[in-house]
Amino acid sequence: xxxxxxxxxxxxxxxxxxxxxxxxxxxxxxxxxxxxxxxxxxxxxxxxxxxxxxxxxxxxxxxxxxxxxxxxxxxxxxxxxxxxxxxxxxxxxxxxxxxxxxxxxxxxxxxxxxxxxxxxxxxxxxxxxxxxxxxxxxxxxxxxxxxxxxx
Ligand code: HEM
Numbered sequence: 001x002x003x004x005x006x007x008x009x010x011x012x013x014x015x016x017x018x019x020x021x022x023x024x025x026x027x028x029x030x031x032x033x034x035x036x037x038x039x040x041x042x043x044x045x046x047x048x049x050x051x052x053x054x055x056x057x058x059x060x061x062x063x064x065x066x067x068x069x070x071x072x073x074x075x076x077x078x079x080x081x082x083x084x085x086x087x088x089x090x091x092x093x094x095x096x097x098x099x100x101x102x103x104x105x106x107x108x109x110x111x112x113x114x115x116x117x118x119x120x121x122x123x124x125x126x127x128x129x130x131x132x133x134x135x136x137x138x139x140x141x142x143x144x145x146x147x148x149x150x151x
Contacts, residue, residue: 003079008146012079016072023065027102027135030057030109035128037116047116054113066106090151095142102138 005012033054040046077092115122123131144150 001080001114005075005079009076009079010147012075016069016076019065019072020111021067022061024135024139026057026062026065026104029110030054030062030113031128031132031135033057034112034116035125035132038115038121038123038125038128040063041116041119041121047119051113051117053119058110058113062106062110063081068098070103091145091149094151097143098126098138098145102135102142105134 003009037047037050037054040050077096080086080089080092082089082092083130112123
């Protein structure tokens, strides 16, 4: 593999994919926690337990994984010529757009956890369950773009 990463490229890609798995695991868990947190709001002692679990998940998994996935992903992208206008990188532009949307979803989920911590849910339980599916849909599309590179 050429480019400024040289033979380290495949190692960077391996670590990128490892932290993608961790990030996605966290992104599957947090919205599920939010459903339980919201259902538990009227039960004494429950909200405090979910606030603690959510904070731990963010500190130990979500935030570090998000940062590492972005840093390594951008290193790979620069190596492939994203900044030099290389042709054939349509898949990467589309992937970046979806990853930005997924990062926005991450931010939304953290914000909703803060609303629940303040005892102010704003979504109906059914809507909250529906938005749980967003990370799965994002992961499917992003992995197809990264692996198949259809354009
Ligand atoms: C955060 C921003 C991200 C950037 C800038 C980025 C960029 C990249 C780049 C440039 C590659 C190398 C592709 C190649 O060598 O052909 C790569 C590999 C990969 N990325 Fe990302 N990525 C990001 C996030 C993600 C996310 C969120 C996922 C999955 C949900 C993901 C899944 C993958 C996979 C599976 C590969 C391996 C593709 C292969 O087998 O060659 N990436 N990424």
